[in-house]
Amino acid sequence: MDFLKYEPEAQIEIGARIPDFILIDQEDNTLRLRDLAGSPAVLYFYPQDKSSGCTEEACDFRDVYHDFLELDCPVYGISPNNKESHREFTQENNLPFDLCVDPDMSMIKNFGTWGQFQLNEPEADYAKSFGVSVDDQLKVFGVVRSTFLIDKDGILMHKWMNVNYRGHASSVRDQLHKSFKFDIAF
Numbered sequence: 001m002d003f004l005k006y007e008p009e010a011q012i013e014i015g016a017r018i019p020d021f022i023l024i025d026q027e028d029n030t031l032r033l034r035d036l037a038g039s040p041a042v043l044y045f046y047p048q049d050k051s052s053g054c055t056e057e058a059c060d061f062r063d064v065y066h067d068f069l070e071l072d073c074p075v076y077g078i079s080p081n082n083k084e085s086h087r088e089f090t091q092e093n094n095l096p097f098d099l100c101v102d103p104d105m106s107m108i109k110n111f112g113t114w115g116q117f118q119l120n121e122p123e124a125d126y127a128k129s130f131g132v133s134v135d136d137q138l139k140v141f142g143v144v145r146s147t148f149l150i151d152k153d154g155i156l157m158h159k160w161m162n163v164n165y166r167g168h169a170s171s172v173r174d175q176l177h178k179s180f181k182f183d184i185a186f
Helices: 052-070 083-092 106-110 121-129 168-180
Strands: 002-006 022-025 030-032 041-045 075-079 098-101 114-118 139-143 146-150 156-160
Touching (some): 022 075, 041 052, 041 168, 052 075, 052 168, 083 098, 146 168, 156 168
Parallel strands (some): 041 075
Antiparallel strands (some): 041 146, 114 139, 146 156
8 A cells, every 4th residue: 555645734743732622432432632631642543443554553552551651641542433343443452542533534634644545456455345435546545544642731742644553652652751751761
């Protein structure tokens, strides 16, 4: 799968305040920016519950989640899947953090994590197995795997766009340590 372009081309710059949002987690609880005040937070956007790459990424965050908790930094996964799908995905993989639904995809688009991809035939078949609409030219729109680290005041400290899921959770954890200048050895 080749990334083609962001749609729309909105980007939040480092040092900017994160726009307010309303998300629903797998247990039907509402999450807003103000709920995160007072501690840093990781918001990671991913395309699809239960796909191989998204499962590996979620499990990687799960495996280092205790490191985030030591720094009072919750992690939230965000995708367009519904809360029932998130609940199943959370249970199947023993995820200790919340997965959130962006009901109208406004956060996904406001954060600049919606984009167009070019697929090959096998990738198109795989995408279709998840109910993804693929056009005649094998192009598809979807969530661009991205992560945002925000500080206790809702300011963007670091962002990763169009990331490779392998090892990404550890990179985010390491950046959190650098950003807050903690001297905790792993």
